[in-house]
Ligand code: SF4
Ligand code: SF4
């Protein structure tokens with residue numbers, strides 16, 4: 001380590017500690033100001049007098065911090081340091097890349113490695129499928145609970161919210177645990193799979209490089225057509241929905257349309273992803289850009305239709321109404 | 335000494351802002367063109383707020399000239415018991431389709447703020463498997479705080495924009511601090527300090543935590559928290575603008591992903607903010623801008639390169655080392671002499687166009703071609719737009735502000751249409767008027783509210799209770815919503831609120847809304863913030879004003895004070 005690097009190291013440590021300290025001082029100051037006021041039973045906690053009383057310490061820290069940063073820039077001019085980096089290759093993308101390089105034929109070791117890769121891949125898929133199923137089931141249960149008006153009958157909103165939290169927490173926890181476990185499992189499996197993939201590449205027959213086949217082309221074109229049809233259907237539905245709603249102005253109906261619209265939008269986005277990913281793998285560039293173009297036209301048309309519907313159903317007015325007045329709770333004053 | 339100046343000059347050359355940085359600053363200025371708001375401590379109320387800006391920029395910021403898409407989305411969802419949020423869905427989809435997460439890389443002030451903080455030279459926490467896992471948190475926040483909380487509360491008839499209320503640091507910084515640090519908002523009828531409570535304490539702590547984290551990590555808010563980025567991420571693969579990767583050119587070397595500071599798996603995926611910083615590190619020139627044939631330079635790296643096919647990977651590895659999250663250095667600045675050349679090229683050379691190119695790098699002087707003129711006109715138009723916006727928004731007339739001297743200012747008289755039952759027994763705005771003059775000599779509580787305002791709706795029941803308890807007073811709830819849709823009353827109709835009208839001293843009236851604020855509200859000293867409450871004493875003078883939610887005990891205390899005051903007519907005798 002040369003002199004410049006040493007200076008940079010010490011300065012870096014000093015500035016990190018100072019930065020964290022400034023943050024802590026500010027948070028503690030505001031918490032203390034609030035709780036002391038609350039304990040004293042004050043109706044108005046933040047007054048100019050009370051704030052200026054406690055502001056001294058945080059400001060000293062803040063000014064020191066600013067001075068330290070300016071000092072740092074001066075230091076970096078006088079003692080420039082050549083950046084070094086660690087950083088590694090991303091395992092997931094490495095795996096994805098290397099998999100395409102496994103030869104199509106090979107000896108015994110090659111087939112053993114191939115079999116292992118298959119197994120590991122299958123285990124990853126199963127684990128993710130289980131985790132996602134738990135997630136989906138939990139979401140459905142939570143949503144059913146959330147959209148049932150019978151669960152909000154208590155007079156106190158706090159009680160309602162607490163009941164809500166009590167009822168969903170198990171499901172939230174379950175899906176969280178499953179997803180974290182799946183991610184952990186994934187990270188371990190990726191390492192194992194990577195080793196097997198490397199083995200398969202090394203032991204395979206170098207002359208039998210994999211050929212990309214276009215056998216899925218027809219399927220992809222079909223899927224693109226189906227996806228575009230779905231988009232069109234959604235578009236018509238979105239256009240018709242408000243007319244239907246106007247006929248049945250019950251609150252529940254609006255909530256249902258909202259869920260419908262939201263679900264369809266999500267379906268479109270996910271559908272677009274699937275179509276695009278399959279297209280990326282299996283069809284030539286032209287068909288791929290056609291798929292992307294279909295999605296673009298569909299999304300663009302839906303967006304414009306939505307804006308037009310929104311202007312007529314008062315949505316635009318709502319945006320203005322909210323934006324031109326300070327809603328005290330939005331900016332954290334409430 | 336000479337050496338020192340050379341170093342300083344080098345420093346400036348290396349720190350010349352990139353084109354992206356200039357666009358980020360430009361965006362920030364344009365979004366907040368109403369600069370007079372910072373001086374006056376008021377917010378802009380013009381019709382430009384029908385539209386949203388693409389990035390996060392709080393609409394309660396004194397400078398903001400348009401709405402924030404994330405806030406508008408939550409607000410629209412809080413109304414979902416009566417209106418489906420088509421408008422804002424459409425706007426967000428349109429922005430997403432055109433720009434994708436390029437909005438994050440170029441057009442979001444919050445992203446800019448975090449990038450500037452990351453420049454502070456401390457050790458940095460790099461990206462890893464764990465930060466990538468954490469990057470999915472924003473989807474959970476999107477579902478819970480942006481969608482579920484507003485919708486669930488909406489079904490109960492209250493407005494609760496979850497993300498704005500509990501997390502959004504842009505709201506706390508721009509809107510909150512931007513307003514309360516202004517002395518004009520620290521006293522009198524515009525006093526905002528009065529209403530600071532637990533939520534402000536919590537949100538201030540969140541803001542500080544995010545600021546501190548941004549010093550140590552690249553864009554922590556964008557990577558882990560921002561629901562808007564999560565939404566735009568869905569549009570990234572189909573966005574019309576942004577970076578693109580040509581599969582047939584890519585050699586799978588992985589340099590781009592290693593160089594990138596976001597949690598991307600491949601260029602252009604849902605985490606990619608389309609900053610374009612990986613373009614210059616790709617040795618195969620596989621990454622370029624979409625539409626680069628017309629608008630911007632593609633992926634040509636304007637530095638002497640070995641002929642195609644004999645690319646020296648090490649050289650690019652060296653270029654990739656310049657900027658990383660793991661290094662001690664925070665930006666592309668600390669390059670050594672040889673790296674400097676690689677660094678300056680793509681960014682600096684293009685901005686400073688032809689003249690400076692010759693002096694800073696070994697790039698041969700180019701003719702001013704079509705591309706130069708396109709870029710030149712783009713900058714010219716952009717500057718013209720910014721100047722026009724700054725002039726236009728600052729020349730807009732400032733909303734009227736009435737000074738209230740509590741205890742002395744006589745309460746202005748008003749006559750407004752009342753809400754009540756029509757012949758079909760439905761609750762509508764009637765032709766009948768409420769005249770304040772008819773109730774002279776009585777204590778009157780005037781509460782200004784709006785249906786979309788959570789705290790307003792929250793406190794109204796207290797006012798009803800007080801009206802029931804003190805039969806001698808007159809309670810007027812002045813509705814100041816500008817959306818004149820009959821269905822806003824459905825949520826009032828369905829609850830126990832109808833009973834309140836039976837009390838006989840509780841009136842719902844509709845204010846005349848001018849420039850987004852009720853004229854009666856203005857005459858009572860109200861400005862931009864709701865709820866606003868004024869109490870009028872028996873002597874007809876305003877005895878109390880309060881901006882923000884009014885706790886029940888203070889309301890009762892003030893009402894009793896007003897009731898206890900000597901009757902002016904009796905004391906005259
Ligand atoms: S992720 Fe959110 S805060 Fe970050 S740049 Fe994008 S919109 Fe702005
Ligand atoms: S992949 Fe490239 S364009 Fe995308 S965020 Fe990373 S560096 Fe920026």
Ligand code: SF4
Nearest residue numbers: 584585587588590616
């Ligand atoms: S740097 Fe270029 S060649 Fe290497 S992986 Fe990225 S896009 Fe492909």
